[in-house]
Amino acid sequence: MDQMIHTLIDSYRDELVATLARWIGVPSVKEAPAPGAPFGVEVRRMLDMAMADAAAMGFPARDFDGYACDMTLGDAAEAVAVLGHLDVVPAGDGWQTPPFTAVIEGDRIIGRGSIDDKGPALAALYAMRAIKEAGVPLKKSIRMILGCDEESGWEDMAYYAAHAEMPDVGFSPDASFPIINTEKAMLHAFITAPVAGEGLRVKQLWTGERVNVIPGECKALLEGGAELAERIAAYAGKVNLPYTAEVTAEGVWVTAEGIPGHSAYPEGRRNAIGMMLLLLKELGVQGALLTLANAYGMESDGASLGCACEDEVSGPLTCNMGILHLENGAITASLDMRVPVTADLDQLEMNARAALEGFTFLHVEKKEPHHVPAESELVSQLLAAYHEESGLEAYPTSTGGGTYAKVLKQGVAFGAAFPDDEDLAHQAGEYASISGLMKAAKIYANALVRLCAE
Incomplete structure (x- = not known):
């Protein structure tokens, strides 16, 4: 030049x-x-x-x-x-x-x-x-x-x-x-379901602003006291993940500390929402939050959603939950999948809907590779x-x-x-x-x- x-x-x-x-x-x-x-x-x-x-x-x-x-x-x-x-x-x-x-x-x-x-x-x-x-x-x-x-x-x-x-x-x-x-390709979904009336009561939960961000922190207010806080501490030690619990007059505030990043690049990151879902499952949550824990958890490959796949040209599918909100008795969450170029977006959507039984898909957006x-x-x-x-x-x-x-x-x-x-x-x-x-x-x-x- x-x-x-x-x-x-x-x-x-x-x-x-x-x-x-x-x-x-x-x-x-x-x-x-x-x-x-x-x-x-x-x-x-x-x-x-x-x-x-x-x-x-x-x-x-x-x-x-x-x-x-x-x-x-x-x-x-x-x-x-x-x-x-x-x-x-x-x-x-x-x-x-x-x-x-x-x-x-x-x-x-x-x-x-x-x-x-x-x-x-x-x-x-x-x-x-x-x-x-x-x-x-x-x-x-x-x-x-x-x-x-x-x-x-x-x-x-x-x-x-x-x-x-x-x-x-x-x-x-x-x-x-x-x-x-x-x-x-991309598949973005916003989903919602009513919270369960039985099991662990989650009083407050509001994490995430963007579908394409891996959240680094997730906080929830749970109904309970010192005994619940002790169970949280025991679970944190068992799985070797950073959770903290504080007993207050309102209940137990629990915080999951993840490693934030861009949703397309989950390697080396840790989704705080996924951490919270697995903790809530351990503590006996029921209904929609249990479904999310089972279908997403801390996976970044979409396996439990029935969506894991990869190809030689573009590598494996990645999946991120960037938003999890509890409001007016309902859970709202987001899914952000980055999909190999040879995969079928419509089939992946069908698989996710089947895994998330009980959820309503409010909005689905697809972008071709x-x-x-x-x-x-x-x-x-x-x-x-x-x-x-x-x-x-x-x-x-x-x-x-x-x-x-x-x-x-x-x-x-x-x-x-x-x-x-x-x-x-x-x-x-x-x-x-x-x-x-x-x-x-x-x-x-x-x-x-x-x-x-x-």
Whole structure:
């Protein structure tokens, strides 16, 4: 790649970090809609900030009614897309620093959205700026599309596709390198059932905000006293899991401490809801909560739901319960399955319904898998750019995560996390490596030159 582009990107370092710090300072979590702000006023503020920053770089942005924006380099009708997002998941608990105030410690910039996905989106935007300022002639345009609803329902991409021509080819800087050319299917279900009148009485239980987050803590108020607390302590010792119990005038408050993470990547995590369900089963709970304990428990493979499966292309199914609420005499829960590309989504839904007898399925959402052949020009050129800039081995991979790559006919996820990076997306302490973002910007510039230059 042209050394001028490298030099330009290096010169942007301090500006990129300062811009990312401002972006982190906007708590762009989805909220109730407002005029011109379909995902809430803070997401709208983030969108306005991103468009202003792009315009300052020479990329006038188009606003799609608060759902998304885009900015384009080049005049060619055919475009390569770069799809990022400006919304973030809620901060959650456990932060050592303010989640929406950027804190720089050495090579790290800490804050919600730093790696998912504000930092990577900025790395790609500065790559576009370097290509522009280097005067690289283009045979294809480069179009960056920034959405505002990636962490929820993807209404942004649906709106954008209905009001603009979506490119056929491109990548999303919203995952990891080297490249993800296979994304599993998804099955999300929200279920409910009345609580039992017999057995252990659960007075309060409310855990989880997002279907795609492995909860790190689950608390419940149980009817009982010192004897119940002793049984909880005995069970914790038997299974060697961190439960605590506190006897109060209301009853026994019990806490299960898990290891949080993204629902698509359960390895090394521990679901606190699953822990609570197994404890409640041990203590004699009946009805819907017992059904959940038997059908889900702490499994991450969907085995007791009758859904375990895997294939060579995309690996095993994963299953997460991210929400468990007790309200008005009913239990409501969520299931998030990331499904191998060869599996039958309809059959998996039937199996889950059978295992969860007595539950009503309030809402089921399915997303088909996505695969771009490894031998395609897109994958080949991106892998070549990654290897040239990083010196690391380049190979295609699969994921249970879902990215905007799925909205393109030929789209892949491409960075910005590197293979050995610590994964704290959706977790307390989320951070991006500043040097990693700079390297990613060079990889993106290299890739876009390969795909778009004359």
